[in-house]
Amino acid sequence: MRLFGEPIEFEKQAGIGSPVWRGRADSGEALSAFAVAAHRADGRLAALWGSDERLRSGCFRLNCVFGFSAGHAWVGLDLPANRPAYPDLAGIFPAANRMQRATRDLVGIATHGGDQRPWLRHGAWPADWHPLRHDAGEGRDFPNAPSDYDFVQVGGEGAHEIPVGPIHAGIIEPGHFRFSVIGERLLRLEQRFGYQHKGIEKLFIGMSFAEGARLAGRISGDSTCAYAWAYASAVEAACVISPPPRALMLRALMLERERVANHLGDLGALGNDAALAFGFSQFMRLKEDWLRLNGKFFGHRFMMDRIVPGGVALDLEAPALAAVVEQCDAIGREVKELRKIYDEHAGLQDRFLTTGVIDAALARELSLSGMAARATGLLLDGRAWRQGYTPPPPWSTLGVRPATDERGDVAARAAVRFAEIFESLRLLRELAVGLPDSAVCVEVPPAPGASGLGVIEGWRGEVLVGVAYDDGGKLARVHPHDPSWQAWPALEHAVMKDIVPDFPLINKSFNLSYSGADL
Amino acid sequence: MLKRILRTGIVSEPPPEVLTAEQREVARLGEEILRILGRALTIRQVDAGSCNGCELEIHALSNPYTNLEGYGIKFVASPRHADMLLVTGPVTKNMEHALKVAWDCTPDPKLVVAVGDCGCCGGIFGESYASCGAVENVIPVDVRVPGCPPTPVALLQGILAAVRR
Numbered sequence A: 001m002r003l004f005g006e007p008i009e010f011e012k013q014a015g016i017g018s019p020v021w022r023g024r025a026d027s028g029e030a031l032s033a034f035a036v037a038a039h040r041a042d043g044r045l046a047a048l049w050g051s052d053e054r055l056r057s058g059c060f061r062l063n064c065v066f067g068f069s070a071g072h073a074w075v076g077l078d079l080p081a082n083r084p085a086y087p088d089l090a091g092i093f094p095a096a097n098r099m100q101r102a103t104r105d106l107v108g109i110a111t112h113g114g115d116q117r118p119w120l121r122h123g124a125w126p127a128d129w130h131p132l133r134h135d136a137g138e139g140r141d142f143p144n145a146p147s148d149y150d151f152v153q154v155g156g157e158g159a160h161e162i163p164v165g166p167i168h169a170g171i172i173e174p175g176h177f178r179f180s181v182i183g184e185r186l187l188r189l190e191q192r193f194g195y196q197h198k199g200i201e202k203l204f205i206g207m208s209f210a211e212g213a214r215l216a217g218r219i220s221g222d223s224t225c226a227y228a229w230a231y232a233s234a235v236e237a238a239c240v241i242s243p244p245p246r247a248l249m250l251r252a253l254m255l256e257r258e259r260v261a262n263h264l265g266d267l268g269a270l271g272n273d274a275a276l277a278f279g280f281s282q283f284m285r286l287k288e289d290w291l292r293l294n295g296k297f298f299g300h301r302f303m304m305d306r307i308v309p310g311g312v313a314l315d316l317e318a319p320a321l322a323a324v325v326e327q328c329d330a331i332g333r334e335v336k337e338l339r340k341i342y343d344e345h346a347g348l349q350d351r352f353l354t355t356g357v358i359d360a361a362l363a364r365e366l367s368l369s370g371m372a373a374r375a376t377g378l379l380l381d382g383r384a385w386r387q388g389y390t391p392p393p394p395w396s397t398l399g400v401r402p403a404t405d406e407r408g409d410v411a412a413r414a415a416v417r418f419a420e421i422f423e424s425l426r427l428l429r430e431l432a433v434g435l436p437d438s439a440v441c442v443e444v445p446p447a448p449g450a451s452g453l454g455v456i457e458g459w460r461g462e463v464l465v466g467v468a469y470d471d472g473g474k475l476a477r478v479h480p481h482d483p484s485w486q487a488w489p490a491l492e493h494a495v496m497k498d499i500v501p502d503f504p505l506i507n508k509s510f511n512l513s514y515s516g517a518d519l
Numbered sequence B: 001m002l003k004r005i006l007r008t009g010i011v012s013e014p015p016p017e018v019l020t021a022e023q024r025e026v027a028r029l030g031e032e033i034l035r036i037l038g039r040a041l042t043i044r045q046v047d048a049g050s051c052n053g054c055e056l057e058i059h060a061l062s063n064p065y066t067n068l069e070g071y072g073i074k075f076v077a078s079p080r081h082a083d084m085l086l087v088t089g090p091v092t093k094n095m096e097h098a099l100k101v102a103w104d105c106t107p108d109p110k111l112v113v114a115v116g117d118c119g120c121c122g123g124i125f126g127e128s129y130a131s132c133g134a135v136e137n138v139i140p141v142d143v144r145v146p147g148c149p150p151t152p153v154a155l156l157q158g159i160l161a162a163v164r165r
Helices: A028-040 A096-107 A200-204 A209-216 A221-239 A245-273 A277-298 A318-344 A346-352 A360-365 A370-374 A410-433 A484-494 A500-510 B002-008 B021-036 B053-060 B093-105 B116-121 B152-164
Strands: A010-012 A020-025 A044-053 A059-068 A071-080 A085-087 A110-112 A159-164 A176-182 A185-192 A451-457 A462-469 A475-481 B041-047 B073-075 B084-088 B111-115 B131-133 B143-145
Touching: A020 A028, A020 A451, A028 A059, A028 A071, A028 A085, A044 A096, A044 A462, A044 A475, A044 A484, A059 A462, A071 A085, A071 A451, A096 A110, A096 A484, A176 A500, A185 A484, A185 A500, A200 A209, A200 A475, A209 A221, A209 A462, A209 A475, A221 A245, A221 A451, A221 A462, A221 A475, A221 B053, A245 A277, A245 A318, A245 A410, A245 A500, A277 A318, A277 B002, A277 B053, A318 A346, A318 A410, A318 B002, A346 A410, A346 A500, A360 A484, A370 A410, A370 A484, A410 A500, A484 A500, B041 B053, B041 B093, B041 B152, B053 B084, B053 B116, B053 B152, B084 B093, B084 B116, B084 B152, B093 B131, B111 B116, B111 B152, B116 B143, B143 B152
Parallel strands: A020 A071, A085 A110, B041 B073, B041 B084, B084 B111, B111 B143
Antiparallel strands: A010 A020, A044 A059, A059 A071, A159 A176, A176 A185, A451 A462, A462 A475
8 A cells, every 4th residue: 555645555564563554665765755745744753773684685774664643654765785875854854863863873874964963972983883784793892982072052142051961960861961041041952862872772683582572671761661562562563473362451551550650750750840849759659659569469660571572471360450459549549639739839830831832833843752742732642542543452442531731831741641640540440350361471483584563652652663583583673762762852942942940840841761762 | 738748647667677687787887877977978879871770769769768868868969979879880881981070079988889780780781882881890889789670678778788888
């Protein structure tokens, strides 16, 4: 089939995961034309990565995934080994900028023109060495010489810069923020990341699918369930297997517990950043109760390694399910009370309202997904039905009601979190009482040469994992994609009309992953 | 809000359960040395490349159950104000320089606690073109707290064990 009338033939990916259509562009121009058509149809650039396929096809491969109303379109483009270059997509989808630069650093395929500054390479390896090439070797002995970075300078009388990081003042991941300010007013924020780059994609190469599952669960610790599921879903699409119904429900149960845990923590931290220590204590107490129940019944406070390809690695008995339901009732009562306090607290709302605004048009332009996109009024939620889109099981039978708010400010992102907690609690109750009887795992057959894409709506947004096997049945290439890739540039926009002291609050209201995007 | 505070009451729990004689000793000495130090220990946490799982548990140290500040231990914003660096890893090549600078800026005598399997030995990420592996490959380490991630109780025990040295 064809999409948006463009001359690329698509075929639907097998299996029960999120709907994905796969196709191959003949040329860079065809890819550009498809991107323009996708953009015109309100599509998003969901992910972009490169791979070295020279041993198989003599080419490099560029992979682009576009999100659109019915699902995802995964477009491949082969690039000749002697001149691996493709058209710059950042003019169509600004989100492409960092992904393209990372792809150049890692695989050595570059855009014609556009931003050529390195992204992940800070000087720990030379510019002409690319870790994901099959002939790159280990690369452990390069001298580590941190390089300068060409920040965009803001001029004018009274304008000055505030450099922050990579080590930040709180208990938080490293990254660099370069603020250009006049007085306390923010004129511009430019981010420089890559400090968390620990070579995850190279590590995946040559792993078995089971080893890969463990690594996938450690890409961004706060989203371990989302990554484990997206990875499992990609492997299952490649092997053409379906996990048993009970396993899918248990996965959903864990994903929703992960969502609630993070939202509870964020709402506490948002209170804290607006000087309401009361909110911090209350929400951190609830989060701890929540994590302790994870530890008791799931054997791990963050449920790492519980979602595996083929199904899940645990089963819950009746007492555990009863405890889950009981906790939903108890936490729901408390959060309801706390929401009233947050809503009525003048000092808190004064900090939240009209701070860090992005509107729906900008969110769409930046290919934003997830909670932050919904807080601008976009109805983007991979778990929910929408026109022309059927969510994958088990969501298809659960009737998820996505939470939205049109204000696009810190208050909206807090309100969406509150609403999502209540919806997740409802889903958790339904899941806990409605678990079907079945096995919880099926065997994963070998799938030499196969590939697949998994998409999961994590608490932060859309988590994608692309998996490709080599001919020997080991992992040839795994690309995990965090929603933070698209959301970090949104933060650069959100702070622009605000003052420096509001930055921590705005940043926390997004709470993005550094590790997930630095890989 | 006041009603809510009163109803919640004090939920802080006693210091971690001590199971072995050695751990009991750690706790006792920890308390004692904290008393000698005027019950004050300042910690600068440095994430040198973690997956952020360890940070979630370090955050949990500040919840009212653990109530770290109740022991006189607090997290500070600058290494220049710190007695201890609490470092998660693996140390990425891109953070190697920043971590060394933070260590240089921490006044002597200083303590370093390496957190998590990755901080202790490189963990699943190990050493590579992008990763230096364990924290001790970059700066001297006094105490290691393994775990993926270590629980808040294990973290607290590690912090107390370091103070004992």
